[in-house]
Amino acid sequence: MKRSLLWKIEEIVMKGLMIAATTLALGCLLLILAAVVWKGLPAMNMAMITQAPRGGYYTGAGGGILNAILGSLYLAMGATLVALLLGLPIALYLQVYANRSWLAGLVALSLDVLWGVPSIVYGAFGFGLMLFLGMRASLLGGIIALSLVELPIICRAVGEVLKMVPFELTESAYALGTTRLEVARKVIVRQALPGITSAVLLAFGRGIGDAASVLFTAGYTDHVPTSLLRPVASLPLAVFFQLATPFPAVQERAYASALALTAMVLVISVLSRLASNRLSKYVVK
Amino acid sequence: MIRHQAQIRVRDLNVRYGSLHVLQNLSVDIPANQITAIIGPSGCGKTTFLKSINRLIDLTDGARVSGEILVDGDSVLDPGADVTKIRQRIGLLAQRPYPLPMSIYDNVAFGPRIHGLCNGRSLDETVKHYLQVAGLWEEVRDRLNMPATQLSIGQQQRLCLARGLAVEPEVLLCDEPTSSLDPISAQHIEARLKEIKQRYTIVLVTHVLRQAERLADHVIFLYMGSLVESGPARDIFECPREQRTRAYVSGEIS
Numbered sequence: 417m418k419r420s421l422l423w424k425i426e427e428i429v430m431k432g433l434m435i436a437a438t439t440l441a442l443g444c445l446l447l448i449l450a451a452v453v454w455k456g457l458p459a460m461n462m463a464m465i466t467q468a469p470r471g472g473y474y475t476g477a478g479g480g481i482l483n484a485i486l487g488s489l490y491l492a493m494g495a496t497l498v499a500l501l502l503g504l505p506i507a508l509y510l511q512v513y514a515n516r517s518w519l520a521g522l523v524a525l526s527l528d529v530l531w532g533v534p535s536i537v538y539g540a541f542g543f544g545l546m547l548f549l550g551m552r553a554s555l556l557g558g559i560i561a562l563s564l565v566e567l568p569i570i571c572r573a574v575g576e577v578l579k580m581v582p583f584e585l586t587e588s589a590y591a592l593g594t595t596r597l598e599v600a601r602k603v604i605v606r607q608a609l610p611g612i613t614s615a616v617l618l619a620f621g622r623g624i625g626d627a628a629s630v631l632f633t634a635g636y637t638d639h640v641p642t643s644l645l646r647p648v649a650s651l652p653l654a655v656f657f658q659l660a661t662p663f664p665a666v667q668e669r670a671y672a673s674a675l676a677l678t679a680m681v682l683v684i685s686v687l688s689r690l691a692s693n694r695l696s697k698y699v700v701k
Numbered sequence: 702m703i704r705h706q707a708q709i710r711v712r713d714l715n716v717r718y719g720s721l722h723v724l725q726n727l728s729v730d731i732p733a734n735q736i737t738a739i740i741g742p743s744g745c746g747k748t749t750f751l752k753s754i755n756r757l758i759d760l761t762d763g764a765r766v767s768g769e770i771l772v773d774g775d776s777v778l779d780p781g782a783d784v785t786k787i788r789q790r791i792g793l794l795a796q797r798p799y800p801l802p803m804s805i806y807d808n809v810a811f812g813p814r815i816h817g818l819c820n821g822r823s824l825d826e827t828v829k830h831y832l833q834v835a836g837l838w839e840e841v842r843d844r845l846n847m848p849a850t851q852l853s854i855g856q857q858q859r860l861c862l863a864r865g866l867a868v869e870p871e872v873l874l875c876d877e878p879t880s881s882l883d884p885i886s887a888q889h890i891e892a893r894l895k896e897i898k899q900r901y902t903i904v905l906v907t908h909v910l911r912q913a914e915r916l917a918d919h920v921i922f923l924y925m926g927s928l929v930e931s932g933p934a935r936d937i938f939e940c941p942r943e944q945r946t947r948a949y950v951s952g953e954i955s
Contacts, residue, residue: 516762588799588861591757592812592868593789602811607802698802698848 452678456671464672469638474657476665481673483640487648488677490555490641491634492624495562496570499619502563503570504605504612510571511578512600524575530568536628538564543632556644558634565629566619573618577611578604585700610696617688621681627652651677708733709754709872709902714768716749716758723749725926727768731919736894736903738917738934740910742954746926747906751874753777754904755791756784772872789816792870794878798857800849801864805841808849808860812868827867835863836893855886862893866901873897875905879912891916910950914938922946 463480470479514520542561551557581604589603635647651673658670709731716724724746731737739747752758753766770777777787801808809828832838837859849860879887907913920937922929930946941947948954
């Protein structure tokens with residue numbers, strides 16, 4: 417057989433495999449979305465997203481999941497903020513100051529391991545810490561545990577983005593007599609801003625969907641959150657509790673809750689993409 | 702305008718990257734307020750020499766520098782020297798323009814802002830002044846808030862010149878500043894360098910012999926990391942003392 421024919425076959429087979437893999441990934445997503453919409457939409461109504469559960473909600477009485485929607489938003493926003501405030505300096509330190517040192521390697525390795533730790537472990541760790549400090553399950557506790565889940569994601573994702581900043585750009589900034597801190601703040605962060613936005617979004621999406629880390633630390637309540645020191649509800653746990661009831665009408669509401677969660681992630685993704693596009697106006701390509 | 706009398710004296714400069722001995726026992730003087738061209742085949746250490754002068758070489762892993770570089774009598778390589786101060790006094794125009802990720806105005810204002818320089822002028826006037834010196838003002842006066850990356854590459858290089866001069870250096874290092882530009886933009890940069898040489902000590906690395914002939918008052922010829930010959934441009938181009946210089950200038954080696 418001619419070699420060119422072999423190459424052609426190889427090309428077709430590989431391309432086919434790639435298309436199959438992409439279809440599989442896309443198909444899974446679409447199936448999940450379809451199931452959530454299909455089962456959740458009938459139970460979705462204004463009351464679901466504007467009211468907290470009333471008495472007997474879990475046996476089919478009225479009310480909604482506003483408690484969990486707000487709880488999840490507060491938890492994920494708080495945790496993402498904390499993780500960003502800690503993670504951005506870590507990533508900048510590793511990239512700008514401790515570049516390629518053994519310490520940087522060690523920290524990067526630890527972050528990779530932390531990324532792989534199941535979030536229930538963070539929940540248990542956070543719970544242990546709270547017992548030690550005499551705290552009770554609360555929004556604050558949930559934010560702390562969830563920020564531990566998000567920290568490695570933010571650090572690693574931001575770190576990868578910072579690596580993409582061209583060396584010549586930082587060099588030309590240093591050539592103006594700039595200190596490392598000024599280069600980090602005024603040049604590297606600005607250049608990497610769109611990427612940092614994506615990293616934050618990634619962490620937020622992971623955080624808002626996480627059930628295990630907030631199970632012990634944030635607790636659960638039917639009340640709309642009002643204080644950092646009181647327990648809060650979250651959407652993943654709301655889905656779990658409603659799905660675990662024997663009533664089909666309540667199980668349907670679980671899908672409606674999942675629909676609300678998915679819609680929130682979608683809206684936030686779109687918003688941050690828009691923000692990212694605006695921020696990339698000045699970026700040097 | 703103050704007339705700077707900066708003069709660079711280099712004594713026994715050695716630079717090694719690991720086991721690679723890039724610059725060997727380089728001793729040379731660079732006169733003030735002239736254009737000094739550093740010529741030589743690629744890989745002879747021109748850029749390394751340039752980056753030693755403003756200590757950008759510190760950013761390169763594994764580079765070891767020894768010897769002495771004096772700018773106006775101040776030691777540059779002294780480990781205790783304030784490297785940001787050195788780089789403020791010694792500007793750089795790089796091979797490819799890299800504008801900062803901000804507007805045209807903010808690019809030029811960057812240096813004056815971080816160093817707190819304005820000499821009593823307002824920031825707007827300072828930015829205008831240096832854009833004029835770089836010959837870019839007329840082209841950008843109506844769009845100062847536009848991202849710098851939207852300029853053409855030739856305009857970007859002039860913006861980088863304005864940005865570098867706004868820091869008020871005494872010395873300007875130019876690392877093949879026209880090699881990534883089209884011929885017209887290259888002419889533009891050359892014309893600006895000629896205009897400003899009375900006020901700055903300019904060190905120009907170039908691999909284009911014709912450019913060195915057009916611009917240089919003084920020439921340093923490096924070959925394989927060592928100094929072969931240095932002197933007034935006319936001497937080097939018209940009656941070089943060394944055989945290797947003659948061969949390079951006439952295009953026999955490159």
